[in-house]
Amino acid sequence: MKNKKITSEKKFEIVSTIVLTVLTLIALLPIALIVIASFTDEQALLTNGYSYLPKKLSLDAYYYMVQKGVMISRAYGISGIVTIGGTVLSVIITAMIAYPMSRKNFKYRNHLAFFVFFTMLFNGGIVSSYMLWSRFFHIKNTVWALMLPNYLVTAFNIFLVRNYYANSVPDSLIESAQIDGARELTIFRKIMFPLAVPTVATISLFTGLLYWNDWINGLYYITNPKMYGIQNLLIRIMDNIQFLKSGSASNLLGTASVDLPGTAVRMAMAVIGILPIVIIYPFVQKYFIKGVVVGAVKG
Amino acid sequence: MNAKKSKAKRGYAKSAPLLLIALPGIVYLLINNYIPMFGIFLAFKQFDYVKGVFGSDWVGFDNFKFLFHTRDALIMTRNTLLYNLAFILIGTVMAIFVAILLYELGVKARVKLFQSALLLPNLMSWVIIAFIGFSFLNSDSGFINNTIIPLLGGKEIAWYSEGKYWPFILVFVYLWKYTGYASIIYMASIAGIDKGIFEAAKLDGAGKLKQILYITVPMLKPTVIIMTLMSVGRIFYSDFGLFYQMPMNSGALYDVTQTIDTYVYRGLMKLNDIGMSAAAGLFQSTVGFLLVITANGIVRKTDEENALF
Numbered sequence: 001m002k003n004k005k006i007t008s009e010k011k012f013e014i015v016s017t018i019v020l021t022v023l024t025l026i027a028l029l030p031i032a033l034i035v036i037a038s039f040t041d042e043q044a045l046l047t048n049g050y051s052y053l054p055k056k057l058s059l060d061a062y063y064y065m066v067q068k069g070v071m072i073s074r075a076y077g078i079s080g081i082v083t084i085g086g087t088v089l090s091v092i093i094t095a096m097i098a099y100p101m102s103r104k105n106f107k108y109r110n111h112l113a114f115f116v117f118f119t120m121l122f123n124g125g126i127v128s129s130y131m132l133w134s135r136f137f138h139i140k141n142t143v144w145a146l147m148l149p150n151y152l153v154t155a156f157n158i159f160l161v162r163n164y165y166a167n168s169v170p171d172s173l174i175e176s177a178q179i180d181g182a183r184e185l186t187i188f189r190k191i192m193f194p195l196a197v198p199t200v201a202t203i204s205l206f207t208g209l210l211y212w213n214d215w216i217n218g219l220y221y222i223t224n225p226k227m228y229g230i231q232n233l234l235i236r237i238m239d240n241i242q243f244l245k246s247g248s249a250s251n252l253l254g255t256a257s258v259d260l261p262g263t264a265v266r267m268a269m270a271v272i273g274i275l276p277i278v279i280i281y282p283f284v285q286k287y288f289i290k291g292v293v294v295g296a297v298k299g
Numbered sequence: 300m301n302a303k304k305s306k307a308k309r310g311y312a313k314s315a316p317l318l319l320i321a322l323p324g325i326v327y328l329l330i331n332n333y334i335p336m337f338g339i340f341l342a343f344k345q346f347d348y349v350k351g352v353f354g355s356d357w358v359g360f361d362n363f364k365f366l367f368h369t370r371d372a373l374i375m376t377r378n379t380l381l382y383n384l385a386f387i388l389i390g391t392v393m394a395i396f397v398a399i400l401l402y403e404l405g406v407k408a409r410v411k412l413f414q415s416a417l418l419l420p421n422l423m424s425w426v427i428i429a430f431i432g433f434s435f436l437n438s439d440s441g442f443i444n445n446t447i448i449p450l451l452g453g454k455e456i457a458w459y460s461e462g463k464y465w466p467f468i469l470v471f472v473y474l475w476k477y478t479g480y481a482s483i484i485y486m487a488s489i490a491g492i493d494k495g496i497f498e499a500a501k502l503d504g505a506g507k508l509k510q511i512l513y514i515t516v517p518m519l520k521p522t523v524i525i526m527t528l529m530s531v532g533r534i535f536y537s538d539f540g541l542f543y544q545m546p547m548n549s550g551a552l553y554d555v556t557q558t559i560d561t562y563v564y565r566g567l568m569k570l571n572d573i574g575m576s577a578a579a580g581l582f583q584s585t586v587g588f589l590l591v592i593t594a595n596g597i598v599r600k601t602d603e604e605n606a607l608f
Contacts, residue, residue, distance in 0.1 A: 008506040016400040017409065023397065024416040027475065030431045031419065033442060037434055049445030050434045097324025100317035107314045112321060117608070119332040122588045125580025127567055128338020129331070131352055137330075153327045184316035213424030216539060220568065231426045238430065238547070263440065270430045277422045285415060292480060293487040 031274070038062070038268035045263050061268035071225075071233065072269060079229035082146040083211040089147070090207045091200050092193075094157045099192050101158070102165030103174070113162075120155045130220055145221030146229060151210050157203045160294060164199040165192065202291035205284050212276065230273050237266055342581040346573040362578035371562060375579070379558040382542075383534045385470050387527060393474055394481035395519060399511055401482060402489045417479030425540025428476065432468075432545055460551040469556070472545055473538070481526075488522040489515055521604070528598055528606075532591035535559060535583045559583045 033050055041056035048055055065072055100106050101113055123129075129149065139145040169192065177187050193200075218232035228236065281288075318325075342362055344355045366372050397417065401410050420428075435442045436458035444455045458464060492515065500510050537558035546556045559579055566576030599606035 008508075012507040013404060013406070016404050020397075020400055020404065020409075020413045023478075024413055027417050027420055027479065030435065030475070031423070033434050034427075034431055045440060049440035050442040051446060052442075093323045093327060097321040100321045103312055103317060105312045106317050107311045108318065112325075115325070116328065119328055121591055122336065123332060123584050124335030124338045125577065125584050126563055127573060127577040127580050128341055129335040130567060131338060131341065132330070132335055135352065149331065152331070153324050158324070184313075184320060188320055209422060213422075213426075215424060215426050215544075219564075231424050234426045234430065235544075238426075238433065267430065267434070270427050274423060274427055278419075281419070281422065282415070285418075288418070289414075289483055292483045 034267045034270055038264055038271045040264055042262045042264050058264070061262070061264035064262075064265050065268055065272075072230075074226070075228050075230045075233040076272075078143065078146070078227065079212060079231070082143055082229060083208050085143070086147040086152065086211040087204050087208045090152050090157070091204050093153050094203060095161050095193055095196055095200060096188065097153070098158050098161035099165060099188050101162045102169075104166075104171065116155045116158050126220075134221060140221050141224045141227050143227075145227075146214070146217050147211075149217050149221070151207065151214065151217075157207070160203055160291070161196055161199050163294070164196055169195055198287075198290075199294075201284075202287045202294070205287050206291055209277070230269075234266075234270060234273060237269070339577070339581045339584075341573065342577040344574060344577075346577075358574070362574040363582070366575050366578045366582075371557065372579075374554060375557045375559050375562045378542075378555065379535060379537050379560075382466075382469065382473075382537065382558065383530065385466075386473050387530045387534075389470060390474060390477060390481060391523060391526065393478045395485050395516070395523075397478055397482040398485035398489060399515060402486050403507060403511065414479070414483075417482065419479070420476045421480045423476070425538075425544040428472065428540070429544040429547060432472065433547065436468075459547055459549045462552050462555040465546060465552055465555045469541060469545065473541060476541075484526065485519060485522060488519055492518045521602075524598060524602065528594050531594040532587065534590060535587040537561075539564065 029052075033052065036052055036054060037045060037050050038061050039057050039059065040051070040054040041058035042060060044054050044056040044058075097112070097116070101109050101116070103109060106112075133145070133149050134140050137144075137148075139148060173191065174187060177191055182190070213231065214229075215231035215235060218229055219235070222228060222232060225233075225236065338352075341352065343357055343359060345358045345361070346352075347355045350356070401414060404410050404413075423431075433441070436444075438444055438455060438457050438459070441458070443458070448455055456464070458468075496514055496518075497510055500514060505513070537560045539560045542556050542558045543561050543564065546552045549556075559582070563576050563580050563583070566572045566579065570576075595606050595608060
């Protein structure tokens with residue numbers, strides 16, 4: 001009897017390891033293809049296509065980027081500024097609005113919660129939001145266009161921090177600070193914000209990822225290539241492949257098309273676009289997973 | 300609840316300083332989320348750049364009339380709904396499947412390794428994913444046309460102009476990106492199941508498979524309900540990146556890739572048809588709103604614990 005149970009579990013372990021290995025390969029192999037392509041010789045790419053076992057390896061794509069890196073480093077700079085600036089701003093404002101919502105004796109806490117929650121239920125659509133940001137706030141072709149619309153403060157994150165405050169910070173802490181004569185802003189700055197560090201880390205991660213990966217704001221609000229972040233630069237370069245293929249490009253561009261980066265370079269750019277994420281990921285994985293779990297619990 | 304009330308009675312906090320702290324967030328939500336809600340009147344206007352948002356002429360329901368007379372309206376609504384249904388159904392099954400495998404595997408180091416790998420696609424932007432898709436699918440140098448098809452002895456396929464493959468491609472890519480993420484949520488709910496139940500089942504001689512089928516899966520019901528409820532509320536929305544970037548905005552594929560979101564974008568930015576685009580957007584947010592309310596109402600009737608609000 002006992003033996004049978006052990007074998008049933010052992011069997012399960014073997015089968016699930018195999019299935020998960022297959023799924024893992026499916027998850028990783030597509031990413032591996034562009035990494036390998038970025039290290040493939042351009043000529044080999046043209047004749048043999050993308051391959052996991054390229055005929056000839058080469059670092060040319062990366063050399064090219066170092067040499068002609070002005071546009072690329074500019075785009076990285078913009079993505080970096082937007083990611084860091086947007087995340088810092090987002091976290092501070094989110095924690096600030098979440099704090100009063102967590103205070104059980106705050107008169108308007110339910111009003112405020114509904115005010116935030118309603119944004120999850122209904123929205124005015126992209127057309128009016130586009131009109132507002134571009135025609136009234138004139139953010140087109142500025143870094144604000146990449147930072148402000150849509151992502152800065154979201155109901156999801158607010159509820160995440162609110163729940164953390166409400167569940168993990170004892171009321172008595174605030175009361176004793178008040179007895180010591182601390183004002184609300186001091187309480188927030190000196191006590192509440194530092195206490196929220198675990199959640200702040202989690203939402204920073206989500207927000208940072210969102211900003212780094214965002215291309216939609218750029219698509220709507222950036223028309224000047226000098227203001228492209230890395231994602232929008234990648235889109236532009238991918239568009240150019242289509243453009244070249246359509247045949248009309250050679251007439252229009254003449255020899256200019258020679259200067260367009262080759263396939264390997266495009267892939268190398270995509271690879272360094274992923275790189276920051278892959279580097280930070282192992283260190284922040286636990287926060288990421290915690291964030292997904294906590295976020296799944298209703299506000 | 301009573302404890303909360305008595306605490307509240309102990310004296311309201313002074314609201315002004317607290318409101319002041321909340322102010323930046325309130326202002327942002329007003330600008331980003333609330334003011335555009337009033338902008339829905341654009342759907343009832345013939346927008347004219349010269350006359351501006353307020354000066355343009357009212358046209359009643361004309362934008363809607365035109366929109367619903369086009370073939371686009373039917374196609375984008377159908378696509379949005381069918382893809383989302385497929386995502387909810389297949390996505391949930393896959394996520395639970397992976398969650399159970401990961402959870403039951405139990406070997407910590409291996410679980411972490413698999414989980415990290417399965418989550419990685421979720422961290423990539425749609426632009427990068429489109430690059431990856433292109434490296435597989437493009438007709439001259441793509442991996443599939445160059446390596447897989449010759450291996451199987453078939454004929455090359457022009458992926459970016461043949462619509463019939465795209466429902467499968469899009470569902471596959473969706474699962475590829477989101478399964479790892481969704482499985483974390485289900486893993487957490489499995490972890491929340493009382494271990495005693497499994498112990499008791501084990502004593503009764505139930506093997507792993509039986510435990511999973513008769514304990515784990517039924518116990519996941521509340522999580523499935525809440526996750527489905529949230530997806531149903533979003534059923535009129537689609538992942539813009541999946542439907543716009545992934546097919547490389549290929550016009551030949553619009554029949555199977557056009558969703559309300561991509562239509563609104565094209566209407567607004569490419570065709571400059573602001574009225575129709577706004578009408579489609581209002582259609583989307585209104586039906587979306589009604590769906591959230593309805594779905595939540597149904598859940599509240601049957602199972603109050605799991606309702607969203």
